[in-house]
Amino acid sequence: MDLVNVAGIFGVWCAAYEGLPDTHPEWPELFASNQNSKENFNVLPQQMMSFAYEDESSASLFAMSVANEDFGRVYYYYDDYLYRLFGRQRMLDAHGYCYYDRKMQGILTKHGINLAEVKHWQDKGHLDSVEIINNVEGLSARCVFDLQRVKFIPIADSFNEFLSKLTLQSC
Template sequence: MFKNIEVIPQFPSLTPDDILDVSNRLKERFGYNKFPSEYGDFLQETNGCIFSPNDDELEIGIQLKIDLPFIEKADVAGIFGVWYDRFDGNEPSNTNWPELFASNENSKENFDILPDNMMSFAYEEESSGSLFAISTDQRDFGQVYYYYDGYMYSIFGRKFMLEKFGHCYYEQKLLNTLEKYGFDRSQIKKTNELSEFEPYQVINSLESLPEDCEFELLRNRFVPVANSFNDFMAKLTEVEW
C-alpha cells in the first residue's frame, strides 16, 4: 500500500460475526444507524492499525490533503480497531492508542464533539484533538469528515483567518448554510467576539429550523474529505517531515 510506511495491525483481525456484533453495540451505545461495510472489511483484514516508517532512520509519515484555508494537510497516525476480551495475551501494537469504542466515548460523551450519527475512526496524532469521522446517517452515509482541534483553531486558525481574510472559515460556512435555507439574519447573534462559531452559540432557537438545515449546521465544524472509507484510504499519501 505504501513504499516506506508499514501498516501495523492494532489487534487480531475480526470475523464477520464480530462486525455484526460491533454494529449492534455501536447502535445500542451511541445510536449509530448503520456500520460502514468498507470499514468493516478493513477490520476483518486489519483490526485497526498504526502507520510507522519501515526504517527507523526515515522521518516520514502519512498525511491527507485538507481543503481548509488555514491548514492544507493533516497527519493520519492510524485507524482505530476493536478490542475483545478474547484478545487478552495479545499485546496491541501501540498500548497508548485508543480503540474504536473508547475513542467514540471520549469524542461523543466526554467532550461532546460528534453530532448524531457521526463515528470517529482515526486520529491525526495521539496528542491531538483533531480526528477523522465517518457518517452513519442515511443523508450522507459513508462520507468521511475531518474535525480540526477546537483549541488549536481558537488560538491559531481563527486568528490567521481574521488577519488574512477578515472572516473565519467556519463562520462563513455556517452563514452560507443559513442563507441556503432562507434564514432571517436578524435572528443571528453577534459573532465577532466569539472564539468559536457553533450553531447553538449564534442561533436563538435550533428547534425553529428545518430538519435538513439543522443537520447541516451541526456538521459545521466537520470538513468533508472523502466519499467513503476506501476513498479516504486511497487519498493517504507518504510525506517526509
C-alpha cells in the same frame, strides 16, 4: 487540506473482549473510537463515527457519516480548542473571514434563517452552531443536521476514496 497527517487509526472491537488476559499488553489505552470522541471530546454529531486522529496531542480527527443524507462521506475535524486559540485569528488575518462563520452563514441563508436572529451570537465575535441549534426557533431537521456538521470539513465521498489519498511518509 491537501496534506493532513493521519497519526493513527482507532481500534474498535466488542466490549466482551476488553480485559481478557491475551489482550495485547502495550495497548491498554485502545478503546472504541466513538466512546472517546463523544464522551471525552464531545464533538461528534449523531450518526458520525470517528476512525482516525491527526496527532496524539490534539483532538483533530477523521470521521465517517453513517446517516442516510451523507452515508460514507469522510470528514476532517480540526481541534476546536486549537482553532479558537490560533486558527481563527490566522484565518481572519490572512483572508479577512472565518471559514466556519462563513459556512454557518451559508447554511442559515440556505435554510431561510434571518441572520439578524443570530446577531446576539455575532456580537460575541463568532457564530456558535450549538447555541444556534439550542436557541433559534423553527429550525428544520435538515438545517440542524447541516449545523451539527459545520465544523467537519468534507474530504472524501467514501472511505475508499479517503484511503486512496493516503501516502506513507517516513517517520
